[in-house]
Amino acid sequence: MLKEERQQTILNEVELHNRILLTDIAETLDVSIDTVRRDVKELDAENKLRRVHGGAISLGFTTNSTRNSNIYKQKEKIKIAEKALELLKDGGVVFIDGGTTCLELAHLVPSNIRLTCFTHSLPVAMELLTKPNVTVITVGGQLSRESQTAIGANAIHNLAEIKVDFSFIGTGYVDSHYGLTEFDWDIVQVKKAVIKCSKKTVLLSISEKLNSQHRYKTCDINAINTIITELDPENDLLISFRNHDIRIL
Amino acid sequence: MLKEERQQTILNEVELHNRILLTDIAETLDVSIDTVRRDVKELDAENKLRRVHGGAISLGFTTNSTRNSNIYKQKEKIKIAEKALELLKDGGVVFIDGGTTCLELAHLVPSNIRLTCFTHSLPVAMELLTKPNVTVITVGGQLSRESQTAIGANAIHNLAEIKVDFSFIGTGYVDSHYGLTEFDWDIVQVKKAVIKCSKKTVLLSISEKLNSQHRYKTCDINAINTIITELDPENDLLISFRNHDIRIL
DNA sequence: GTATTTTGTGCTGTTTTTTGCAACTTTTAA
DNA sequence: TTAAAAGTTGCAAAAAACAGCACAAAATAC
Structure with a gap:
């Protein structure tokens, strides 16, 4: 043989x-x-x-396991991504963060919409490249092995030089009182830079993360313009966020 | 008969x-x-x-199998990548270009070697992230859909701020007289920037590309320090490159 | 017609590839 | 932690490939 x-x-x-x-x-x-x-x-x-x-x-x-295979609470994340799509306008300039929720958003971006997308996430960039009408621009820098995103001084420096209409970001923890927090200090620095370069910041988060907190703080809850969860905007779990000047979808 | x-x-x-x-x-x-x-x-x-x-x-x-990644002349490219591995030194700082040959190199990087790798190629970055001892840094910029690499002014600007020991680059066409040439003007600009930021430049090319040329010029053949093909260094096809001050592997 | 070159074929010795085996190390799972 | 399973490395035998040579037949030139 x-x-x-x-x-x-x-x-x-x-x-x-x-x-x-x-x-x-x-x-x-x-x-x-x-x-x-x-x-x-x-x-x-x-x-x-x-x-x-x-x-x-x-x-x-x-190969596609980053997206295909069992993502935790994928159904909820798809629901969030679908809501986020409403904010995308033809000709807009946006930033899309890393993380599985944002990856779902990238996946669901309609292929007919003309967009300019910045991202520091390799999987998100890959996904966006399949959309013929999306201009994809990566934010360079040292890559975090775990999250497959660019972090560190270089990434922050690069972010300082751009301005986008919307940024879609995820978070490790979110609380109406303590704001957005993370387990990882490096991630916090990058997210701060992202928020700084955005006219409006949209937080994508599954409801499970609501009212949780951790060591390092990304921003106050007021720095967020829109919160999207898989829940109905009237849901009681969101009640503590409704006092602030935040749009809830 | x-x-x-x-x-x-x-x-x-x-x-x-x-x-x-x-x-x-x-x-x-x-x-x-x-x-x-x-x-x-x-x-x-x-x-x-x-x-x-x-x-x-x-x-x-x-060819009956469903989705074989089917890289053209993959065996040759693996051979080239294996030769290139010899140039990697522990603790070194290198740049790896896009393209299937360079992707093979990234794939074959030993997981025990400590390296700092810059790249503007998404697939190469992804591959390198699987190596625990490699620090991966992406060069950001607008992505070319076709090559999945960052190109354009931003990428070139970012490249201008780094200096690496070795860069491993591919090319569309190479000729001992006309040097390295490409079909695409944008690609040429990025490759120029890569060569500029490298102490030594290593060209990875299958022998099929030898003695071919195209419209836009990347650099003279003298700008290359080392050429690696799948051929034996003594092969007659490489004879015209031996006159120059180029190492042939 | 003869000489020369080209082409095709088989043989020989050497090198490379493939394969299985055995000793030893690493990984996995109880 | 320990025993079993899987992996690694090195080695040797067999098969295959290669390079070079010789020879014969065919093609070509003179």
Whole structure:
């Protein structure tokens, strides 16, 4: 049996079952486990599949996994993103933050709308590039491995040089009294810079985060112009935000 | 038996069974294995089939899979990337360009090496983020939809503020006399800025691009310090580059 | 018609690729 | 923490590929 044949068989199995075990394949193809291991190693190097301990998984499982796979409370986040779409005007200039909620917004941006979008998030930028009428501009800087966004002095410096109509941001924690807070100091600095460069700031947050707080403060609640949650604007959970001069969607 | 006749028989067998073994064919046709080998080599050069170790497979055989990332000449590009790895030193500061060859380089960066990598390419940045010891810094700017890299004045401005030990760049066309050239003017401007901010510039290019040229010029061939192709450095195709003060890997 | 060149084929020795095995290390999960 | 499973590395044998040579047949030139 030719090597290429074997590798093609492995690929087919992976596509078919989404994941395979090396031991299974070795038995099916009647070759040693080492050979299968080497094949999978090569196929992984060629980006045809992804090697994992004990076997391999299909790329379809991982490639778009940032968006596709199980995002926490994805239904709520889609609902939030849909509401946020109303704020997008043809020809507008906006900033879109990182995070799964903002990524949903990027995904749902209609492809017919003409927009100029700034972002410091790699996944958001990738998503926006699929929209033919959106001009995408990345804010450069050192990347946070965890969030796949640019942070640090360079990113803040770059943000200082732009001005957008709307910025859509997420937050780790939000409270009507303590404002927006985060677990991470670097993230706070970037968000401050984002708010500073925006005419209007829109907060996208699932209701679960309401009335929670943490160590570092991003801004007062008054710095936010619009809050969007998955809840009905009249919901009692939002009552403490209604006193402020904030639009609730 | 005529050569033509023999080759036609080989092709028929390949189409019929999707694959053949050289030893089988040699026995069937009652010619030496070397003759069959030479036939298959010719047929592969004519793109009538694909030569593999031990035999040949039909062209349609590999393309049946659903969404193979199918990078043109990926094997060659991996070979180039492997050579380029030798230039990476622990603690180094480098720039990695966009393009599939540079993406292979990013993919193959060992996860134990400590590096600071600048890039204006989203896919390269994403790939590098999987390496725990690599600090990734994006060069921001307006994104080219096609190449998923930052281009334009902003990117160039940002590049002007950094200095790296090595930059690894690709090119559309390269010629020993006309230097590096591109089809796209914007791309040229960015590449110029990259070369300017690098102590040493390394060109990664498949041999197919050697001795080709296009409309807009990026730089003279002398601006390049090292050229890496998939060929052996002593290969005759590289002879015209050997006169210059260029290292060939 | 003869000499020369070109092409095709097979053979030989060397190099590369592939594969399985074994010793040893790392990862995983109870 | 420990035992089992999986992974890694190095090695050796076999198969395949390669490069170079020799020779014969065919094509071409004189």
